[in-house]
Amino acid sequence: MLCQKCGINTANVFYKQNNNGKVTELALCSECAASAGASRTAATQSGGFFGDPFGIDLFSSLLGTPVQVRGASTEKVCPLCGSSYRELVSGGKVGCAKCYEVFKEELAPTVAKIHGRSRHVGRIPSGYVNDYVNDNEKILGSPVKTEEQILKERITALNNEQKKAVEVQNYERAAELRDEIRRLEGGKESN
Amino acid sequence: MSWYNTKGRDDDVVISTRIRFARNLSGFPFPSKLDEPGARALIERVSGVFGEGWTVVDMTNLSRFEAASLAEKHFISPDFVSGSLPRRLIYSEVRGIYIMVCEEDHLRMQCILPGMALNEAYERLCGADDAANNALDIAYDAELGFLTSCPTNLGIAMRASVMLFLPALTRTRRLNSLFPQLSKIGLTIRGLYGEGSDFDGCLYQLSNQVTLGISEEDSIRKLNEVVRKIIESERAARNALYSDNPDAMTDRCRRAYGTLRYASLMSSGEFMKLYADIRLGISLGLIPELTLEALGGLMTDIQPATLSVNAGCEIGEHERDRRRAEYIRETLSATA
Ligand SMILES: [Zn+2]
Ligand SMILES: [Zn+2]
Numbered sequence: 034m035l036c037q038k039c040g041i042n043t044a045n046v047f048y049k050q051n052n053n054g055k056v057t058e059l060a061l062c063s064e065c066a067a068s069a070g071a072s073r074t075a076a077t078q079s080g081g082f083f084g085d086p087f088g089i090d091l092f093s094s095l096l097g098t099p100v101q102v103r104g105a106s107t108e109k110v111c112p113l114c115g116s117s118y119r120e121l122v123s124g125g126k127v128g129c130a131k132c133y134e135v136f137k138e139e140l141a142p143t144v145a146k147i148h149g150r151s152r153h154v155g156r157i158p159s160g161y162v163n164d165y166v167n168d169n170e171k172i173l174g175s176p177v178k179t180e181e182q183i184l185k186e187r188i189t190a191l192n193n194e195q196k197k198a199v200e201v202q203n204y205e206r207a208a209e210l211r212d213e214i215r216r217l218e219g220g221k222e223s224n
Numbered sequence: 225m226s227w228y229n230t231k232g233r234d235d236d237v238v239i240s241t242r243i244r245f246a247r248n249l250s251g252f253p254f255p256s257k258l259d260e261p262g263a264r265a266l267i268e269r270v271s272g273v274f275g276e277g278w279t280v281v282d283m284t285n286l287s288r289f290e291a292a293s294l295a296e297k298h299f300i301s302p303d304f305v306s307g308s309l310p311r312r313l314i315y316s317e318v319r320g321i322y323i324m325v326c327e328e329d330h331l332r333m334q335c336i337l338p339g340m341a342l343n344e345a346y347e348r349l350c351g352a353d354d355a356a357n358n359a360l361d362i363a364y365d366a367e368l369g370f371l372t373s374c375p376t377n378l379g380i381a382m383r384a385s386v387m388l389f390l391p392a393l394t395r396t397r398r399l400n401s402l403f404p405q406l407s408k409i410g411l412t413i414r415g416l417y418g419e420g421s422d423f424d425g426c427l428y429q430l431s432n433q434v435t436l437g438i439s440e441e442d443s444i445r446k447l448n449e450v451v452r453k454i455i456e457s458e459r460a461a462r463n464a465l466y467s468d469n470p471d472a473m474t475d476r477c478r479r480a481y482g483t484l485r486y487a488s489l490m491s492s493g494e495f496m497k498l499y500a501d502i503r504l505g506i507s508l509g510l511i512p513e514l515t516l517e518a519l520g521g522l523m524t525d526i527q528p529a530t531l532s533v534n535a536g537c538e539i540g541e542h543e544r545d546r547r548r549a550e551y552i553r554e555t556l557s558a559t560a
Pocket of ligand 2 (some may be wrong): 112114115116133
């Protein structure tokens with residue numbers, strides 16, 4: 034794994050910090066680890082748009098003696114472009130459109146830092162519908178689902194439930210659920 | 225005819241208007257993660273959309289100065305001049321639309337027009353964008369808007385900007401108080417061609433900063449309003465500056481005209497200073513021999529790479545200064 038600060042050297046120092054129950058990890062090369070310990074200001078000057086969240090949030094949470102831990106858990110990778118979140122950070126760019134879906138949670142603080150809590154308004158490509166211009170949604174504060182969406186989600190939930198029932202060998206419950214799913218799917222088709 | 229040699233509205237203050245959209249295709253990694261076959265496939269896919277009426281330039285076939293000249297004319301970004309991936313420029317001069325394929329995003333489409341023309345540039349660009357949207361699978365998310373390589377552009381993924389000529393606001397130091405106000409309303413301004421902090425050429429680029437949570441129309445409306453106010457204050461400041469000391473102002477502008485008309489060697493730096501003075505002089509009616517139209521594409525034509533293109537080969541600094549002076553002399557004497 035490459036150092037998350039310079040992106041050049043191999044990381045051999047792993048920091049772990051428990052910050053109000055939120056565990057953050059950082060992999061650095063020995064050079065960067067030394068400079069991070071010696072000078073926080075230098076670390077906060079790291080460039081790029083991802084530089085900020087790392088430079089300020091993470092490094093400031095590292096104040097005090099760093100704890101050295103071994104290894105890192107297996108990384109999540111974008112199926113389209115093959116990027117890990119660490120690569121996005123070191124490259125300063127998002128790898129592809131799919132990355133925004135795969136690393137939605139990881140990217141959220143960066144997006145919020147740049148844009149605040151805004152949501153897109155404006156042009157939309159053909160094939161997409163702007164579901165935002167819905168007064169109910171504004172009032173309820175959450176997206177309003179169409180009947181079809183609700184039905185689809187209900188069926189998915191029942192399917193999962195049925196699988197679990199089979200797993201625990203509760204065949205009676207599984208049969209009930211199967212019938213319910215068939216009923217709902219039939220209703221969908223007849224529409 | 226291009227933006228830089230055509231007359232535009234309010235061109236005493238607004239040199240040009242440019243609007244840019246960033247677009248990506250959902251099936252391809254962004255250019256930073258794209259390999260050569262991927263880039264070729266992307267270019268193939270996009271080129272099919274812009275057929276008749278569009279000119280295609282394969283950037284890898286251009287010499288370095290030919291590519292740099294396109295950047296000097298603001299047809300492409302400086303980043304697009306060189307790169308390891310295949311890159312293509314697709315453009316239509318009559319529309320004023322230039323599409324970079326495989327820049328930081330798959331598509332960077334821009335419309336550039338002379339003078340103050342935000343609404344027109346937006347309308348024209350939407351035409352090209354519609355063509356792209358209808359034919360390509362454009363990466364989009366209901367919350368984040370158009371998905372871009374850099375998260376700063378998310379949302380409308382639009383930069384609308386105007387190039388402003390503000391000699392009076394610069395000299396009276398009133399611009400300095402304007403800067404913080406602009407950033408408060410989500411706009412940014414930066415000096416162009418400036419050496420150090422002097423902004424010798426008095427040229428600035430004002431553009432929208434915010435892209436998420438604001439529509440294209442609202443963003444352009446806001447920029448329009450601010451530009452109108454800046455135009456009015458620049459004009460008022462020019463008149464005030466002249467009234468303060470008419471003789472000194474006349475002398476300064478006419479000296480600039482004299483130097484440009486007769487010099488044998490001219491560096492870009494000296495040119496930008498003198499050019500600011502003659503543009504100001506023309507707008508105040510102090511150089512009746514000249515019009516803004518007569519200056520034409522002077523500012524672009526004397527840039528280093530463009531001089532090389534017109535010479536037919538890459539030329540060194542001294543030769544550039546000589547050719548620059550010659551070109552300026554010819555342009556100015558043709559009009560007098
Ligand atoms: Zn390092
Ligand atoms: Zn990806």
